[in-house]
Every structure is written in structure tokens, then in C-alpha cells.
Amino acid sequence: MSRAKNLTVKAFAEELEARLSALTVEDLRQLVRDMAQEVTPPGRRPFLQRLHPRGSTACHKRKMSQIQGGVAVLSRLEPPFPTWLCRGLPRRGT
Numbered sequence: 001m002s003r004a005k006n007l008t009v010k011a012f013a014e015e016l017e018a019r020l021s022a023l024t025v026e027d028l029r030q031l032v033r034d035m036a037q038e039v040t041p042p043g044r045r046p047f048l049q050r051l052h053p054r055g056s057t058a059c060h061k062r063k064m065s066q067i068q069g070g071v072a073v074l075s076r077l078e079p080p081f082p083t084w085l086c087r088g089l090p091r092r093g094t
Contacts, residue, residue: 032051035047
């Protein structure tokens with residue numbers, strides 16, 4: 001018995017998009033529920049963690065926290081440094 005030919009990445013992506021576009025929101029929810037039923041106990045947390053869309057709110061919050069940390073460091077710098085660097089930074093002691 002011969003093995004079925006593997007799908008190329010492009011063919012896989014096209015087929016996936018075709019199938020997803022045919023689903024309603026409720027169909028998609030049921031599909032995820034059905035897939036969750038097949039998850040073994042050790043795989044439950046990783047399965048749930050994968051349900052966050054890329055660029056999720058948690059990711060954005062983490063990035064904003066990093067940016068704000070950088071802003072805090074810059075706001076503590078002492079002159080001389082370019083004045084354009086200070087625009088929009090909180091003043092010391094505020």
C-alpha cells in the first residue's frame with residue numbers, strides 16, 4: 001500500500017482557508033470543542049495556551065510594559081542629551 005502524497009505548505013494553506021471560510025462561528029467553536037475532547041490530560045494546558053490569537057492582548061500588554069520600562073529609564077537620564085529625546089517623557093518627580 002503506497003503512502004498518500006504529502007501536501008505542500010501552499011496546498012495545505014489553501015485547503016485550510018477554503019475549509020475555514022465554509023465554517024460559521026458556531027461550527028468553528030464546535031470543531032475546537034471536538035479537538036479538545038481528543039487532548040490527553042498532560043496536553044490540556046498547552047492546548048488552551050494555543051487558543052490565543054497571535055498578537056493577543058496579553059502579548060500587547062507585555063510589549064507595552066517593556067516599552068514603558070524603557071521610557072522610565074530614559075526619563076531618569078541627566079542632561080546633556082538631545083531635547084527631542086525628551087518630548088513626551090514624564091518629568092522627574094512626577
